Amino acid sequence: MTQAAFFVLTALADQPRHGYGILREIEELSDGEVQLRVGTLYGVLDRLTADGLIALDREEVQQGRLRRYYRLTDEGVRALGAEAQRMAAGADAARRRLAEGRHAPGPGLAGGLA
């Protein structure tokens, strides 16, 4: 799963959203760090739909503008959970191995990682 697909699924994890709303939500939930581009979005949406991880929820017209809402499918929920599991495991592995290596300790350890 690509990074872009992961963030789209994450943005849809709590409730259905439309394309532009997904863009804003990803920026917000990542604290501004991740900015999915418009040119990326629709390709990802199409691919995730084709893969059965998301589905068209409904279409609304708000203030003359079409809003096409997508939602996670059950398979999408499972896939996102599994990917989160893999990412957490990968992050842990990296940190463990960095700690094992002969590197200078990183900053901010006082008060600790728990």
Add this chain to the structure above:
Amino acid sequence: MTQAAFFVLTALADQPRHGYGILREIEELSDGEVQLRVGTLYGVLDRLTADGLIALDREEVQQGRLRRYYRLTDEGVRALGAEAQRMAAGADAARRRLAEGRHAPGPGLAGGLA
């Protein structure tokens, strides 16, 4: 940072390794889940070297075969730590939002259906 680059850095996080050893190490540390391909490796190695995240450590000839060892640079250590941080945060965000949504609870929650 791409997935492949992340795993290469992780494989080098505890000690210098040569290309083929990186391949085996990634497979082992990921419990067989991640299999970096040979065709991917050398491009990643070149790119990481150009980016200053890894450096050539030494070259050895073992049993008539050349072994080219790479190690993390200080910048590589920092970059891997930061990436692990981002991944852990992303995984957490996905899990939190899945829990917030109106989804069936995942497996393994004591008292669950399974």
Add this chain to the structure above:
DNA sequence: CAGGATATATCGGCTGCCGATATATGCACA
């Protein structure tokens, strides 16, 4: 009426992963 936010969509370029392929050595086995 100009500019920006909202909202959709497409396309070309570039990056990057992967399968296939090539070369070479050491070892096990028939």
Add this chain to the structure above:
DNA sequence: TGTGCATATATCGGCAGCCGATATATCCTG
């Protein structure tokens, strides 16, 4: 002997996917 496999390097073409640019349209603000 010679066949195959693991080890170890490297390159190349195809294809997938991200991004910048572009296009269209509405609503609001100044």
